Amino acid sequence: MASPGSDSVHHGDPERLAEADRFVLNSTVNPKFTLPLLTKNLEYRMREVRVRFAPSPTGALHIGGVRTALYNYLLARQNKGTMILRIEDTDQARYVPGAEEYILKSLEWVGIKIDEGVSVGGPYAPYRQSERKPMYMQYAQRLVTEGNAYYAFDTEQELDAMRERLKAAGVASPQYNSITRMQMKNSLTLPEDEVKGLLQAGTPYVVRLKVPRKEEVRLNDMIRGWVMVHSSQIDDKVLMKSDGMPTYHLANVVDDYLMKISHVIRGEEWLPSAPLHVLLYKFLGWEADMPQFAHLPLLLKPTGDGKLSKRDADQMGFPIFPLDWTDPNTHEKASGFRESGYLPEALVNFLAFLGWNPGTTQEIFSMEELINAFSVERIGKAGTKFDIHKAQWFNQQYLRGKSNDELAVYLLESLAKENIQCSHEKAIKVVGVMKERATFPKDFWEQGKFLFFPPASFDEATAGKKWNEDAVKVISAFREEVANAASLDATIAKSLLEQVTANLGIGTGKILQALRLSLTGAGAGPDLMMIMEIIGKNEVVSRIDYALNTLKIKVA
RNA sequence: GGUCCGUUCGUCUAGGGGUUAGGACACCAGAUUUUCAUUCUGGUAACACGGGUUCGAUUCCCGUACGGACUACCA
Numbered sequence: 001m002a003s004p005g006s007d008s009v010h011h012g013d014p015e016r017l018a019e020a021d022r023f024v025l026n027s028t029v030n031p032k033f034t035l036p037l038l039t040k041n042l043e044y045r046m047r048e049v050r051v052r053f054a055p056s057p058t059g060a061l062h063i064g065g066v067r068t069a070l071y072n073y074l075l076a077r078q079n080k081g082t083m084i085l086r087i088e089d090t091d092q093a094r095y096v097p098g099a100e101e102y103i104l105k106s107l108e109w110v111g112i113k114i115d116e117g118v119s120v121g122g123p124y125a126p127y128r129q130s131e132r133k134p135m136y137m138q139y140a141q142r143l144v145t146e147g148n149a150y151y152a153f154d155t156e157q158e159l160d161a162m163r164e165r166l167k168a169a170g171v172a173s174p175q176y177n178s179i180t181r182m183q184m185k186n187s188l189t190l191p192e193d194e195v196k197g198l199l200q201a202g203t204p205y206v207v208r209l210k211v212p213r214k215e216e217v218r219l220n221d222m223i224r225g226w227v228m229v230h231s232s233q234i235d236d237k238v239l240m241k242s243d244g245m246p247t248y249h250l251a252n253v254v255d256d257y258l259m260k261i262s263h264v265i266r267g268e269e270w271l272p273s274a275p276l277h278v279l280l281y282k283f284l285g286w287e288a289d290m291p292q293f294a295h296l297p298l299l300l301k302p303t304g305d306g307k308l309s310k311r312d313a314d315q316m317g318f319p320i321f322p323l324d325w326t327d328p329n330t331h332e333k334a335s336g337f338r339e340s341g342y343l344p345e346a347l348v349n350f351l352a353f354l355g356w357n358p359g360t361t362q363e364i365f366s367m368e369e370l371i372n373a374f375s376v377e378r379i380g381k382a383g384t385k386f387d388i389h390k391a392q393w394f395n396q397q398y399l400r401g402k403s404n405d406e407l408a409v410y411l412l413e414s415l416a417k418e419n420i421q422c423s424h425e426k427a428i429k430v431v432g433v434m435k436e437r438a439t440f441p442k443d444f445w446e447q448g449k450f451l452f453f454p455p456a457s458f459d460e461a462t463a464g465k466k467w468n469e470d471a472v473k474v475i476s477a478f479r480e481e482v483a484n485a486a487s488l489d490a491t492i493a494k495s496l497l498e499q500v501t502a503n504l505g506i507g508t509g510k511i512l513q514a515l516r517l518s519l520t521g522a523g524a525g526p527d528l529m530m531i532m533e534i535i536g537k538n539e540v541v542s543r544i545d546y547a548l549n550t551l552k553i554k555v556a
Numbered sequence: 557g558g559u560c561c562g563u564u565c566g567u568c569u570a571g572g573g574g575u576u577a578g579g580a581c582a583c584c585a586g587a588u589u590u591u592c593a594u595u596c597u598g599g600u601a602a603c604a605c606g607g608g609u610u611c612g613a614u615u616c617c618c619g620u621a622c623g624g625a626c627u628a629c630c631a
Contacts, residue, residue, distance in 0.1 A: 054631095055631090056630080056631045058630080058631075088631065089631095090631080091629095091630055091631065093630085094630060094631080152629095156629085159629090172557040172558055173557070173558055173559090173627055175627085206629055224560095224562090227560070227561080228560095229559070230559090233558080233559050233627095234559095235627085238628085238629050240629085242629060243629080245629090247628095247629070247630085247631085248630075248631050249631095252631090267625090268560095268562090268624085268625060268626095269625055269626070269631090270625095270626090270631090271561065271625070272559070272560055272561085272625070272626040272627075273626075274560095275560090297624095298624070298625070300623090300624075306623095306624080307624070353568070353569085353580095355568090357569060359570070360570095360579095361578090361579055361580080363579090363580060363581095380568095380569080381561075381562060381563095382561090382562050382563060382623095383561090383562070383563095383624055384567095384568070385568080386567095387566095387567050387582085389567080389581055389582055390567075390568065390580080392581090393580085400594095435594090436593060437592080437593045437594070507590090508590070509590040510590085512590050512591075513590075513591060516591070522591095523591065524592030524593080525591075525593085526592085526593080527589095528590095528591090
């Protein structure tokens with residue numbers, strides 16, 4: 001339903017209308033008559049692209065953050081722009097040691113390179129907001145002197161009391177806003193002398209934005225188009241906290257302006273406060289330099305309710321962090337994609353497709369290809385459920401794309417952890433035979449242990465069905481042939497076996513699974529002849545001997 | 557509750573006033589593989605609902621439902 005109230009405000013007040021129009025980003029055109037795609041395209045191509053990823057070091061960087069960083073990075077690279085990493089550590093209470101390092105390592109692992117920022121420096125250093133602390137107050141003060149912000153001295157108790165009072169009076173969500181501020185302790189209600197006195201006495205205070213009573217605040221989001229919010233819905237947000245630190249809202253606007261950020265690509269959770277940021281740009285006189293906003297759809301839990309949160313890690317059986325993480329305070333552990341065996345290229349490809357698609361049927365994209373194909377216009381609007389199956393599929397694709405030489409390295413790494421010696425030659429063979437069935441690098445070892453050790457036990461179901469007199473006859477004879485053979489490889493093994501079965505008049509197919517059982521302990525697996533080649537003649541003989549002694553024929 | 561955002565197969569999505577609504581993952585079946593996996597072929601499966609507008613709506617508009625975010629001196 002159209003809002004007659006706001007309409008009448010506009011139509012009845014040309015001055016206000018004109019004022020409201022100044023909120024409109026880079027546009028004097030009535031939003032109703034713009035062609036969103038066209039304008040969006042032009043605007044973001046024409047400005048020097050400078051984007052930032054600005055996480056808060058409050059714990060492990062979760063996978064949604066990695067995607068946000070990725071989209072920023074893709075836009076930067078595509079436009080020969082600059083990727084900036086800024087650390088938003090203005091909340092000292094939530095600071096977690098090690099988190100910043102974790103963020104750095106994670107980005108490095110997935111292949112996102114930082115051009116400017118924490119760890120690499122740059123022309124707008126420092127890039128850690130805590131180190132920029134002295135810079136913010138001047139802007140807050142400017143807002144105060146120009147009448148767009150004010151000092152507030154209310155204590156926590158007083159704020160609580162106000163909220164309680166309003167709730168009791170039937171107000172659903174009490175706000176510190178254009179109405180209630182007149183009943184609170186601030187530089188708008190207190191006599192000037194008293195304000196000065198309080199400030200001089202060192203009374204704790206915050207700076208709050210003086211949000212106008214009746215304004216339509218609009219912003220043109222690259223993904224969502226025009227978003228309009230009435231200022232009466234925005235409360236007088238705290239800009240400077242009593243500890244002298246800015247809040248996110250101020251710090252983010254000031255830094256984005258100072259660092260000449262052209263595009264703000266961030267999660268949708270920021271959309272409700274974006275109008276507030278627009279207001280800040282306006283009051284600070286920076287409208288012309290305001291970045292383009294793109295609010296990304298959220299990553300949702302696979303089960304269907306709520307956004308993917310840190311709590312979901314491990315609990316749902318898959319990682320949601322790039323790297324393993326142990327919280328230094330709670331000592332809680334969470335597993336990472338890297339340690340779970342995901343390849344960074346696969347993760348990147350998977351993440352890129354969570355909310356974006358190229359509009360073609362191509363699915364496998366290298367970072368380079370993503371950089372070329374990416375476009376903000378093709379980012380979807382709806383929240384995206386996180387499906388680990390797809391991530392596994394991507395991993396498998398990338399794993400298979402690697403040469404046996406590269407894969408052998410993975411196997412050798414696993415073996416080294418187990419203190420198992422293995423020649424490069426054997427590793428290549430093992431990897432070759434296991435390749436089609438591996439999803440993760442660790443699978444080569446974990447699913448191929450029988451290529452290094454004799455079976456510790458035999459699969460009972462297979463034994464019950466396949467370990468019979470014929471099988472034992474063939475396997476015993478085959479054992480003799482192998483023992484007497486000069487050497488053994490897949491071809492020789494095959495011909496020996498065929499020879500034996502032909503002599504005994506027993507079909508090869510009938511006993512093959514029993515032979516596999518005797519050699520590997522399992523009823524299924526990779527090519528049996530290759531297995532024999534890999535484990536070698538002596539091992540074949542000794543494993544058969546052990547099986548012959550251990551396995552009993554089931555009498556029906 | 558309020559504000560804002562959203563809604564195409566189970567999942568990720570393409571598409572868009574007239575289409576057999578396309579692809580991928582997952583799932584199922586057949587073929588290949590003596591097994592399992594791979595591979596190949598095929599299959600099940602979707603426009604949330606109700607009103608408009610229109611010759612015609614899944615596509616545009618409005619509403620409803622449902623989902624999500626936000627609603628802190630957290631980001």
